[in-house]
Amino acid sequence: MKKVLMLIILLITVLLVFSCTNKVQEVTDSTVTEEVENSETITTTGVTGDKVVIENDKFMPTDLLVESGTTVEWVNKDSVDHTVTFENGDLDEKMVVGATTTYTFTEAGTFGYFCQLHPGMQGSVIVS
Numbered sequence: 001m002k003k004v005l006m007l008i009i010l011l012i013t014v015l016l017v018f019s020c021t022n023k024v025q026e027v028t029d030s031t032v033t034e035e036v037e038n039s040e041t042i043t044t045t046g047v048t049g050d051k052v053v054i055e056n057d058k059f060m061p062t063d064l065l066v067e068s069g070t071t072v073e074w075v076n077k078d079s080v081d082h083t084v085t086f087e088n089g090d091l092d093e094k095m096v097v098g099a100t101t102t103y104t105f106t107e108a109g110t111f112g113y114f115c116q117l118h119p120g121m122q123g124s125v126i127v128s
Contacts, residue, residue, distance in 0.1 A: 055077045056078065068127055073102045076099050
């Protein structure tokens with residue numbers, strides 16, 4: 001009886017794990033721009049064209065994961081000016097309301113950035 005009960009529990013566990021794995025894949029495959037703009041962290045396959053939206057004094061997503069060779073675009077949809085200033089000095093762009101800027105990441109690493117006008121605004125691009 002114990003063996004049958006253990007076998008049933010094992011089968012239920014395997015089914016639950018498999019079910020959860022498929023649901024994560026379905027969410028990843030059906031991600032749309034609106035969901036990306038409201039998330040704090042996203043993972044992409046990073047060919048080209050990933051976007052960070054500046055809105056409500058935040059970089060969204062806060063942390064963006066991309067592959068080497070990806071061009072990331074920052075768009076200021078806020079009602080005030082901001083900057084995109086890399087900690088390593090590679091980019092320091094003033095972003096007036098409605099402005100966009102891009103940067104292509106060619107090396108792996110973590111690239112932290114912030115807004116000089118609002119130092120509490122911080123983000124990073126993590127390149128694999």
